Every structure is written in C-alpha cells, then in structure tokens.
Amino acid sequence: MITLQAASSPAWLRAVMENFDAFLLDHAAAERKASAVALSLITHYPDCKQLVAAMMDLAREELEHFYQVYLRVEERGLHLGPDTKDPYVRALRAEIRNGRDDYFLDRLLVGGIVEARGCERFGMIAEALTDPALQSFYREIAASEAKHDALFVELANEYFPRGSVDQRLEALLAAEAKILRGLAIRPALH
Ligand SMILES: [Fe+2]
Numbered sequence: 693m694i695t696l697q698a699a700s701s702p703a704w705l706r707a708v709m710e711n712f713d714a715f716l717l718d719h720a721a722a723e724r725k726a727s728a729v730a731l732s733l734i735t736h737y738p739d740c741k742q743l744v745a746a747m748m749d750l751a752r753e754e755l756e757h758f759y760q761v762y763l764r765v766e767e768r769g770l771h772l773g774p775d776t777k778d779p780y781v782r783a784l785r786a787e788i789r790n791g792r793d794d795y796f797l798d799r800l801l802v803g804g805i806v807e808a809r810g811c812e813r814f815g816m817i818a819e820a821l822t823d824p825a826l827q828s829f830y831r832e833i834a835a836s837e838a839k840h841d842a843l844f845v846e847l848a849n850e851y852f853p854r855g856s857v858d859q860r861l862e863a864l865l866a867a868e869a870k871i872l873r874g875l876a877i878r879p880a881l882h
C-alpha cells in the first residue's frame with residue numbers, strides 16, 4: 693500500500709463536482725489509458741511471467757471500468773472525446789529514468805503512484821456525491837483501485853531488492869507531491 697505525501701485539495705473536488713460531465717469524460721479516458729498501460733507493460737516485458745499475468749488481469753479490469761464509465765457517459769447523452777495528454781501523468785512519466793533496470797523499476801512505481809492517487813480521488817468523489825447510484829459506483833471503483841497500487845509495488849519487489857524499491861518509491865512520491873501542487877485545477881481526474 694502506497695502512502696501519498698500530499699492530499700488532494702478541496703478546490704479540486706469542488707471543480708469536479710461543479711462540472712461532473714467533464715470529469716466523467718476524463719475518467720473514461722483515464723480508465724482506457726490504465727488498460728493500455730497494462731498492455732504496454734506486457735509488450736515490453738513478455739519474459740516476466742508474474743508481470744504478464746498481473747497485467748493481463750489489470751488490463752481486463754481497467755477495460756471493464758472503462759466500459760462501466762462509458763455506459764454512464766452514454767446515459768447522460770455525452771460523447772467520448774479525442775485523446776488528450778494528462779498533464780499529471782506526463783509530468784510523472786518525465787521522472788522515469790533511462791537504463792534498462794531503472795526504467796523498469798520506475799515504470800512500475802509510477803504505475804503504482806498513479807493508482808494510489810486515483811484511489812484517493814475516487815474515494816473523495818464518492819463521499820461528495822449525493823446521487824446514491826453514482827455514489828455506490830464510485831465507492832466500487834475506489835475499492836477496486838485500492839488494490840492496484842500494492843500490485844505494482846509487489847511486482848517491483850519481485851524484480852528488485854526491497855531496499856532500492858523503498859528508496860526510489862520515496863523519491864518518486866516526493867516528486868509526485870510537488871507535481872500535484874503545481875497542477876492546474878480542472879474538472880478531471882488529475
Ligand atoms: Fe480503473
């Protein structure tokens with residue numbers, strides 16, 4: 693379980709609640725990208741059996757989340773938008789080091805941190821929602837995402853010594869907290 697170094701702001705939550713349709717479209721894109729990230733890890737590391745098995749499950753689970761959000765997008769008469777870059781994910785990915793091992797470790801840990809932040813934010817949204825059906829949907833999403841950060845850390849510990857995993861995770865968490873502070877407030881997951 694990853695402990696984030698900074699909490700998301702009430703201003704961000706307000707922006708989401710004030711434009712929930714915009715948030716929902718961004719959430720759909722985030723789930724699609726989460727599934728794609730899991731598939732790209734399989735593509736890059738086909739020999740890592742444990743990783744392949746874990747990412748196979750994750751890709752399917754995130755795709756199911758995408759489908760579930762898509763149903764709600766349709767229900768509201770909205771339309772999925774074009775692909776756009778997520779500034780938070782882009783800034784976090786810029787922290788990923790080069791070099792075979794460093795790159796692999798950082799990709800896993802960044803994956804875990806993105807999951808941890810998503811889980812925190814889905815939980816905040818669930819508590820702020822007043823529509824019971826939507827609230828229970830976001831509670832389910834938060835519960836499902838709550839397992840994913842640990843999954844990435846477990847994989848990192850599988851392929852790297854625990855000491856170097858812990859040390860790098862702390863450094864990336866500090867970078868993430870800084871990125872979060874500099875992020876524009878938008879009705880979006882990040
Ligand atoms: Fe998800």
Ligand SMILES: [Fe+2]
Nearest residue numbers: 726807837840
């Ligand atoms: Fe996830």
